[in-house]
Amino acid sequence: MGVPVQFICFSCFLCFVTGVQGQVITCVLMSTTIGVEKINPAGKTIFRVGERVEITCTEKYWFRPTKESIKSFICQDDGQWDYNPGCEEIRCEVPRDQHVVWPYYYFRGDMNLGVKKYYRCERGYDQVEAVTTCTRDGWTPKPQCTPNITNAQIVGDQRPNYRISSILHYKCNPGFEPDQHVQITCNSQSKWTGIQQCTEKMCAAPNITNAEIVGDQRPNYTISSEIHYKCNTGFEPDQPIQITCNPQTEWTGIRQCTEKCGPPPNVEFADTTELTKNEYNSEERVEYRCFNKYTLLQRHPYSKYYTCEQGEWRGNIKCLKPCTVTVEEMDERGIELRKGGRQKIFPLHEDIITFACQREKKPLNVNALIQYCNDGVMILPECV
Known part of the structure; x- marks a missing residue:
């Protein structure tokens, strides 16, 4: 009568055999080609306790749970291998606790190596990527759902x-x-x-005095927006102006609308050198000249110009008056012109006039016989 033998098999890959009544314990490696690339030693199926077998899986298989492609297995003294020496097809697991909506719906069916899956995130979370691929390292890129913080x-x-x-x-x-x-x-x-x-950063609609936006106006404008405005009637510049909303939410390129000047002012004893206009822009100026025999004062702060500055005429113009000396005034003081005798004269401002005493008269002050005209005033000497 033979010795009783018990076979115990695992899936379709391996069996081990245990002897009874003191027989030698061995592990049996069943022959298979599913997922196996190489077995070392090749062709050997029965292993004694302590003996090893090295198995190499094909590209799309590995050993669970270590995820190794090449692994050695040892026959134990209970007739079992230390690990299950079976190559299993690489599969990815359903992602959990990653805020993927309906993970068992999107990650169902074929989840073998190389399979791509599309997924969506729970409300309040955004996808990092819309599709993920099953790799030896798991889903790549990992199905990531981040807090929904847009922009x-x-x-x-x-x-x-x-x-x-x-x-x-x-x-x-x-x-x-x-x-x-x-x-x-x-x-x-x-x-x-x-x-x-x-x-989004935005510029508030610009508030430009004495101007209006060209086209439709909005309460806010995005960065880099360009708009045009034009100054109201009577203000300058005359052409539309373009401004831009910069990254600091400020408008660049703004020019203030300044009021134009009306006709230039009247100046006593003077007139403009050219015909005047009804409107003048800032920085425009008008030249004046004094009437005949009047002298233009050009000492600072006086000049011969009025300048338009932001709607106002600025400048100082003064025409200095000539003097008038009549024959009657000279007779009252007993004087006459040193050159010219008794005649009415109109000396200009700062003109110097030398007088002389009339016949048989003497000056009260010899030095006073020389006088000059000062803005229409001349002090006459006196002879007695």
């Missing part, structure tokens, strides 16, 4: 999940505010606190 980017490395009390920083995209990094914290209810939404 922003996480600062630093991003993970699919964060522990309670984790701190995360994000920054708003260019053209959005706040400009500084924002810190948020995962609280005990698994919610992020401290979130500030990133709002």
Whole structure:
């Protein structure tokens, strides 16, 4: 009668045999080609306790749970291998706790190596990528759903999940505010606190005195927006002006609308050298000249110009009057012209006149016989 033998098999790959009544214990390696690339030693199927076998899996297979492609197995003294020496097809698992909506719906069916899956995130979370691929390292890129902070980017490395009390920083995209990094914290209810939404930077509609926007006007304008405005009637410049909203939410290129000047003012004893207009722009000037025999004062702060400055005429013009000396005035003082005798004269401002005493008269002050005209006033000497 033979010795009783018991066979115990695992799947379709291996069996071990145990002897009874003191027989030698061995492990049996069943012959198979599914997922197996190489077995060393080749062709050997029965192994004694302590003997090893090395198995290499094909590209799309590995050993669970170590995820190795090449592994050695040892026959134990109970007739079992230390690990199950079976190559299993590489599969990815359903992602959990990553805020993927309906994970068992999107990640169902074929999840073998190389398979691509599309997924969506729960409300309040955004996808990092719309599609993920099953690789030897799992789903790549990992199905990541981040807090729904639109127009922003996480600062630093991003993970699919964060522990309670984790701190995360994000920054708003260019053209959005706040400009500084924002810190948020995962609280005990698994919610992020401290979130500030990133709002688009905008310039408020410009308020330019004495002007109006060309075209439709909005209350706010995005960065880099360009608008035109024109000055009201009676203000300058006359051409429309373009301004731009810069990244600091300020309008650049603004020119104030300044009031134009009306006709130039009247100047006593003077007139303009050219025909005047009804309107003058800033920095335009008008030249004056004095009437005949009047002298234009050109000592600072006087000049011969009036200048339009922001709707007002600025300048100082003065025409100095000539003097008048009559024959009657000379006879009353007993004087006459040293050259010219007794005749009416009109000396200009700062003209010097030399007088002489009439016949048989003498001056009260010899030095007073020489006088000059000062803006229409001349002090006459006297002879007796």
